[in-house]
Amino acid sequence: MRPFEALRSAFSLRVLAVMLLVVSGWAALGPPSVSAEPRITRVDVYSESMGRWVANDVISPASGGPAPTFYLLTGIGGGSDGISWFNNTGVRDFFADKHVNVVMPIGGQYSMYTDWDADDPVLGRNKWQTYLTSELPAAIDSRFETTGANAIGGVSMAGGAVLDLAIQAPGFYRAVGSYSGCAATSGLLGQAMVRSMVELRGGGNAANMWGSAMDPRWRVHDPMLNAERLRGTELFVSSGNGLPGSIDNHDPVLVVPQTIGGSVVEMVTNVCAAAFQSRLHSLGIPATFAYVSQGTHSWGLFETELRESWPVIGSAIGA
Numbered sequence: 001m002r003p004f005e006a007l008r009s010a011f012s013l014r015v016l017a018v019m020l021l022v023v024s025g026w027a028a029l030g031p032p033s034v035s036a037e038p039r040i041t042r043v044d045v046y047s048e049s050m051g052r053w054v055a056n057d058v059i060s061p062a063s064g065g066p067a068p069t070f071y072l073l074t075g076i077g078g079g080s081d082g083i084s085w086f087n088n089t090g091v092r093d094f095f096a097d098k099h100v101n102v103v104m105p106i107g108g109q110y111s112m113y114t115d116w117d118a119d120d121p122v123l124g125r126n127k128w129q130t131y132l133t134s135e136l137p138a139a140i141d142s143r144f145e146t147t148g149a150n151a152i153g154g155v156s157m158a159g160g161a162v163l164d165l166a167i168q169a170p171g172f173y174r175a176v177g178s179y180s181g182c183a184a185t186s187g188l189l190g191q192a193m194v195r196s197m198v199e200l201r202g203g204g205n206a207a208n209m210w211g212s213a214m215d216p217r218w219r220v221h222d223p224m225l226n227a228e229r230l231r232g233t234e235l236f237v238s239s240g241n242g243l244p245g246s247i248d249n250h251d252p253v254l255v256v257p258q259t260i261g262g263s264v265v266e267m268v269t270n271v272c273a274a275a276f277q278s279r280l281h282s283l284g285i286p287a288t289f290a291y292v293s294q295g296t297h298s299w300g301l302f303e304t305e306l307r308e309s310w311p312v313i314g315s316a317i318g319a
Helices: 005-010 013-021 091-097 128-143 157-168 187-201 259-283 299-317
Strands: 027-029 040-047 052-059 067-073 101-105 146-155 175-179 234-239 288-291
Touching (some): 040 128, 052 128, 067 299, 091 101, 128 157, 146 157, 146 299, 157 175, 175 299, 259 288
Parallel strands (some): 146 175, 175 234, 234 288
Antiparallel strands (some): 027 040, 040 052
């Protein structure tokens, strides 16, 4: 079965686009900004590839000593809009007793967290693959006590991007957590989803990212097509089913503000997760899939997915 067959049978391009309208370098460190909360540090890292400083919130382990690192990416707004793991979930409490450095970059809105070919008139210069796999880790390893074991997680737009980052930087991440995202970037449906985020929501031009619609780089960055390169990496993939429930109620902030939009987007990610599961199964690649029995595209759901993923991710990096 072709990887996208399930998607094609469930959604037309027009419907899908409408639904998604409604998500080896060096680094210089700035002076740390320590918050009033213990173990929380705001670290500014200079990205030579992007020519700017990038802020990162870091949760350090209370136990001290070398610890693995978990990079945690937010969704379509990149945290620059104030909506993030740090601001909208209980990550500080959850990781209070975990022996791990949790690094949450701020930025990358509408970028797919990849290296763009050209500067974009609206979205500027994006070299997030270089930043996340080279510049930022070098800075974190120089400032904090780390073991060299890394994992990465991402939600919504970043849910597919973290899988691509693991493919593009083989062996760098021991584990990947993909929460309410989609692994498809190429083909008609994959491109429709990417363009709905980069162009319809962000106002950028996806041709500045991976070239024209026929450029092979769209396929190079497609985790569905390149799933074989994830073999040996611990994978956790999850999604809600789009039905509102108590899981959403404690946090009114949605990645997609409209309740109906949040439901539909989560239904799309649910179909994407099922298609990716089928793809990995066909290749004999083990992975953990979690389908939450309720949940729209909300931070209540995302936090639940993160918590459920931790036994897989923490075990893989020795946290």
